[in-house]
Structures are given as C-alpha cells and as structure tokens.
Amino acid sequence: MSGDSDSNSGQSEENGDALLARITPGMAVIDVDGEQAGNVGGVHFAGTKVLPEAPLGIAEDLVDTGYVLIDGAGHLANDAYAGGDQIDDVTDVVTLNVRRLDLTRVESTTP
Template sequence: MTTQMPESNPLADVEVGMPVIDRENEQLGTVAALKFGDPQAITAEGQQAPRGLAEVVVDSFTGSEPDVPRQLAEKLLRTGYIKIDAKGLFSTDLYAGADQVDRVAADGVRLAVPRHHLVPES
C-alpha cells in the first residue's frame, strides 16, 4: 500500500506586497491579491465568497475578480491565482495562475513563465 503525499500549494507562502519576478528575471510588479483555489473542483461554482449588497454595488462599477474573460476567470478561480500590480504608471495588471508560480524565494514570488504567458486584466 502506498501513501500519496498531498502536493504543496504554490501560493501557500505568497503574501500581498511581495515582488513578482518572471522566468526571464524581470520584476513585473507586486502581488496585489491572491486567491487559493480547489484544483480538484470540476467547476468554479462556490469558489467566490458570498457577496453582500455593498460588494455587489462596488463590483457593478469596478468589476469582479479576476477581471478576465469568463472561461479563463473560471479556471483561475478553480485553480487559484495571484493578481500582479504591474510596474509603471500605465501598465496593465496581470494574473498568474497557481500553476505558473514556481516558488517563493527570498527576493519574491518566482514565476515559471515569462511575462507574455500571463493574462492581462480586462
């Protein structure tokens, strides 16, 4: 009989404000938000926290997270993600799925992919 060890969550040590560095060693910005997912889930149903009236009103003006096309949003909600506050005044924020996070190191969150593999905010 073999016992499987649960895989560690790549987002477990991520904190808001940490620098985010892509595979090509480019500092992209900082972690603006993170969401743990349930990779075993078949759908994204139940992956968002219950919303109160205030949150619904705010979302109607600002949009809900993740702010990407619906099919991709469902995948990110199911698997987990970090939202990256991109560097630069006119830079678009980015989303990295939990599967794109390589590790958390002393210098920040290290991604397993280059910047162009990340999804820009809509």
C-alpha cells in the first residue's frame, strides 16, 4: 500500500516533464471543460532559460514547472501559457486541468 502512495507522489513530480516531453508544436489544447484553448506554439521544460512574457512571479513559476505556449483559439483569443502543473494528460491532444480562461495570458508588447 505504501508503495502506491509513494509512486503517486513521485509520479506527480515526474509527470510535468514527462507530459511536456510528449507535447509537440501544433497539437490541439483542450481545457478541463472540453473547450478548445488553441494549439501548442512551443514547449519549454522546467528550468528553461526562456522567460515567458508574463508578469514577474508568474513567469518564474512557469519556468519552475515548465510550460507550454498556446496559440489562442476562438473569438477574442489571445495566446496563453499553461504551466506543467496545469496539464492533465497528453494523447493526440493536450488536456488541461484548468479552464482556458484561467490561463496566464501573454503580455502584449504593443502599447
């Protein structure tokens, strides 16, 4: 029994990079409600030196967990980031464990 709980806690730590490793640019991203969030624009593993265009603090958290850049879908769509801890599963699509509206949006570089 204790082996099961040990494997679960270890699995959650490994899961971030293991899931990120299965993601490729262009894959569809679906949120927890089954709504399309967009398509994968890029994948960055935990500890990357590529700081996302997000508010400080959030950007550092994304670097710590690894993250996916999502090219937005739908009306009023904009690009967003999903942290490694926000990814539930990867099959032929990336499934998030949060709503697409709860993702961190890419900060605009235009005034």
